[in-house]
Amino acid sequence: MVPGGGRVMRTTIEDVAREAGVSIATVSRYINGPPGVVAAGTAAKLRAVVDRLGYVPNPAARTLRTGRSRLIGVILSNIAHPYWSTVLSGVEEACQRRGYSVIVSSAGDSAEVENRYLGVFLDQRVDGILLNPANADPATVARWATLSCPVITLDRTLPGLPFGLVAMDNELGARLAVEHLVELGHRRIGFLSWHVANLSNRLERLRGYQDSLAAAGLATDPSLTRFVADGWSDGVQQTLDLLHQAERPTAIVSAASTLNLQVLAGVKQAGLRVPAEISVVGYDESPWDSLLDPPLTTVATPAHQLGVRAADRLCAVIEGENEPGGETRLRPHLIVRQSTTPPRLLATASGGRSGRSVSVR
Amino acid sequence: MVPGGGRVMRTTIEDVAREAGVSIATVSRYINGPPGVVAAGTAAKLRAVVDRLGYVPNPAARTLRTGRSRLIGVILSNIAHPYWSTVLSGVEEACQRRGYSVIVSSAGDSAEVENRYLGVFLDQRVDGILLNPANADPATVARWATLSCPVITLDRTLPGLPFGLVAMDNELGARLAVEHLVELGHRRIGFLSWHVANLSNRLERLRGYQDSLAAAGLATDPSLTRFVADGWSDGVQQTLDLLHQAERPTAIVSAASTLNLQVLAGVKQAGLRVPAEISVVGYDESPWDSLLDPPLTTVATPAHQLGVRAADRLCAVIEGENEPGGETRLRPHLIVRQSTTPPRLLATASGGRSGRSVSVR
DNA sequence: TTGTAGGCGTTATCAA
DNA sequence: TTGATAACGCCTACAA
Numbered sequence: 001m002v003p004g005g006g007r008v009m010r011t012t013i014e015d016v017a018r019e020a021g022v023s024i025a026t027v028s029r030y031i032n033g034p035p036g037v038v039a040a041g042t043a044a045k046l047r048a049v050v051d052r053l054g055y056v057p058n059p060a061a062r063t064l065r066t067g068r069s070r071l072i073g074v075i076l077s078n079i080a081h082p083y084w085s086t087v088l089s090g091v092e093e094a095c096q097r098r099g100y101s102v103i104v105s106s107a108g109d110s111a112e113v114e115n116r117y118l119g120v121f122l123d124q125r126v127d128g129i130l131l132n133p134a135n136a137d138p139a140t141v142a143r144w145a146t147l148s149c150p151v152i153t154l155d156r157t158l159p160g161l162p163f164g165l166v167a168m169d170n171e172l173g174a175r176l177a178v179e180h181l182v183e184l185g186h187r188r189i190g191f192l193s194w195h196v197a198n199l200s201n202r203l204e205r206l207r208g209y210q211d212s213l214a215a216a217g218l219a220t221d222p223s224l225t226r227f228v229a230d231g232w233s234d235g236v237q238q239t240l241d242l243l244h245q246a247e248r249p250t251a252i253v254s255a256a257s258t259l260n261l262q263v264l265a266g267v268k269q270a271g272l273r274v275p276a277e278i279s280v281v282g283y284d285e286s287p288w289d290s291l292l293d294p295p296l297t298t299v300a301t302p303a304h305q306l307g308v309r310a311a312d313r314l315c316a317v318i319e320g321e322n323e324p325g326g327e328t329r330l331r332p333h334l335i336v337r338q339s340t341t342p343p344r345l346l347a348t349a350s351g352g353r354s355g356r357s358v359s360v361r
Numbered sequence: 362m363v364p365g366g367g368r369v370m371r372t373t374i375e376d377v378a379r380e381a382g383v384s385i386a387t388v389s390r391y392i393n394g395p396p397g398v399v400a401a402g403t404a405a406k407l408r409a410v411v412d413r414l415g416y417v418p419n420p421a422a423r424t425l426r427t428g429r430s431r432l433i434g435v436i437l438s439n440i441a442h443p444y445w446s447t448v449l450s451g452v453e454e455a456c457q458r459r460g461y462s463v464i465v466s467s468a469g470d471s472a473e474v475e476n477r478y479l480g481v482f483l484d485q486r487v488d489g490i491l492l493n494p495a496n497a498d499p500a501t502v503a504r505w506a507t508l509s510c511p512v513i514t515l516d517r518t519l520p521g522l523p524f525g526l527v528a529m530d531n532e533l534g535a536r537l538a539v540e541h542l543v544e545l546g547h548r549r550i551g552f553l554s555w556h557v558a559n560l561s562n563r564l565e566r567l568r569g570y571q572d573s574l575a576a577a578g579l580a581t582d583p584s585l586t587r588f589v590a591d592g593w594s595d596g597v598q599q600t601l602d603l604l605h606q607a608e609r610p611t612a613i614v615s616a617a618s619t620l621n622l623q624v625l626a627g628v629k630q631a632g633l634r635v636p637a638e639i640s641v642v643g644y645d646e647s648p649w650d651s652l653l654d655p656p657l658t659t660v661a662t663p664a665h666q667l668g669v670r671a672a673d674r675l676c677a678v679i680e681g682e683n684e685p686g687g688e689t690r691l692r693p694h695l696i697v698r699q700s701t702t703p704p705r706l707l708a709t710a711s712g713g714r715s716g717r718s719v720s721v722r
Numbered sequence: 723t724t725g726t727a728g729g730c731g732t733t734a735t736c737a738a
Numbered sequence: 739t740t741g742a743t744a745a746c747g748c749c750t751a752c753a754a
Binding site: 093096102122261293 | 417418419420421422424425430432439440441442443445446447449450453454457462463464465466467480481483484485486622647648649652653654665
């Protein structure tokens with residue numbers, strides 16, 4: 001049987017060689033070599049033939065021969081989430097620019113699924129991997145450690161592994177939120193985070209919160225920091241708990257985009273109005289933040305840019321232009337909308353909310 | 362130079378053959394053939410060796426030989442948009458299940474970019490393509506027509522081409538919206554669509570609107586149907602125009618997820634309250650619809666499911682289980698929230714909004 | 723500057 | 739039931 005089954009036969013390097021009256025080696029050199037390796041006249045002739053025949057090298061043959069596929073594997077926790085789909089669009093844009101194709105997968109924050117995808121990608125001989133790692137157990141770490149292709153992790157580190165990192169400046173993000181609130185006059189500021197679980201990005205935001213409180217001369221009351229378990233209900237519950245304690249906070253910082261709505265729901269259930277009775281700062285910019293009532297003040301992170309930078313770095317490593325390690329940090333900025341205002345005490349004294357509806361972008 | 366550069370050499374079919382004391386042909390048969398082609402004893406031995414060595418066939422070599430890559434190309438208008446990222450997650454899920462990998466691209470609704478990606482995908486020898494086609498000029502259509510790999514279009518047809526289609530039932534979607542409003546007592550119902558531009562999905566929604574008006578015995582007043590030009594401002598403007606005419610509608614149907622917010626903005630600019638003074642029905646379910654003020658009544662479309670079905674059909678075609686043509690339609694359903702209510706006249710008579718906050722899901 | 727030739731890892735034909 | 743072997747299309751060391 002003819003290999004290739006019913007598929008149309010594409011033109012090969014041999015067709016070009018025959019048509020141009022040269023050897024296939026010359027064609028290959030013309031295609032891949034630096035300009036000048038083939039004589040000017042030959043090159044001109046080849047250019048014409050390649051154009052006319054529409055020749056494109058067969059990537060499978062090329063991969064087989066060179067061991068490089070020009071494929072990049074991306075493993076994200078959830079491609080349907082706005083944050084990650086934005087990151088992905090950045091990755092795709094950068095890879096396209098550099099001539100790589102992107103294979104995607106959605107691992108749902110499960111180390112096991114992650115591992116399965118890793119296998120698929122390695123089997124496909126991807127040239128590099130972009131990974132937003134789930135919480136890593138030792139077995140997984142061991143597996144990742146033996147990888148022979150470059151990996152760059154997104155958002156978080158994989159502790160103990162020498163991979164490059166492209167992430168947000170999380171300490172800065174938390175600090176921006178806290179400083180904004182402190183400036184407004186808040187003294188008791190709650191902080192809601194997913195269970196830290198040794199994940200670097202969560203640790204950093206927590207540290208940013210604690211450090212900036214300290215810098216402002218405020219004590220950290222442990223009861224103001226809450227860690228939420230996976231799922232929808234616990235975030236709401238923790239927010240309620242936070243608000244039901246004797247001396248309740250006048251503001252809350254949500255430390256993750258996926259917690260913003262839980263915090264807001266908790267505040268609503270507690271019967272408090274935002275921002276009159278409690279200020280709320282969200283994390284990450286979701287497309288609906290400006291549509292909420294009130295529009296949410298939030299720490300905006302450059303997700304698209306993260307994707308671009310990560311892909312660029314990975315391609316550079318693949319092409320030997322760059323060392324694999326090291327970290328790139330992207331700076332978030334604060335978007336002040338209407339969910340934050342001076343705390344009631346001051347608000348009353350100074351005439352209330354009126355001055356706070358300015359939108360800084 | 363050794364091919365494969367610094368990459369670790371993976372175990373090949375030859376390693377397995379040597380280790381098991383058989384020929385590579387036997388190994389290949391064991392790997393690919395139907396069970397039973399190799400003797401039971403040999404199979405057992407091979408299973409053990411394959412396991413121990415962790416052998417996985419090199420996809421490049423396989424592709425080179427068979428002409429099949431187990432790669433599927435997906436061209437979407439915008440992977441960062443919630444609708445499309447949800448579709449993509451469905452595609453990815455189904456492909457993963459069937460052992461295919463997904464290459465993504467975001468073409469930004471430009472036929473030119475679409476074409477470039479098409480080239481990239483063909484060069485990569487994808488086994489099939491999933492495409493949400495932009496508005497096609499004849500040249501593009503001609504190019505698509507000559508394709509040798511199966512294509513399934515998403516959401517819209519590419520007129521004149523025999524590709525399979527997986528799309529929503531758009532007529533039904535528009536009908537659900539109109540019937541809901543008619544039931545509430547509305548008689549003048551506006552309809553806002555992007556310029557139809559010969560795109561099948563837009564035409565179908567328009568027809569659904571017109572037909573269901575007719576079925577309800579209502580005349581179609583052309584001034585109630587508005588077509589919006591690309592961009593942000595025109596949708597707002599058209600909504601204003603619609604509302605400023607002498608006998609203004611009591612309800613508006615937005616015919617595209619990307620128009621929902623423009624309609625809402627226009628209504629706001631016109632100084633009308635939703636739903637007291639005007640009812641609004643949106644299209645597609647965006648994650649923020651339930652967070653809007655008021656929460657938006659909307660025609661929800663099964664985006665994830667669309668991706669799953671499209672990928673499944675494409676894989677089936679690739680594997681010869683299925684004919685390439687034909688269409689699959691997915692049924693939307695209406696989610697009634699609080700942006701729709703009986704028109705003022707009736708509302709006053711019957712006690713107003715109170716009864717309408719039931720959420721049907 | 724160009725050509726010859728070997729081999730990358732598979733699958734599939736043919737013969738045994 | 740198995741083995742030997744010829745491609746698949748390309749890149750590159752080596753020779754000319």
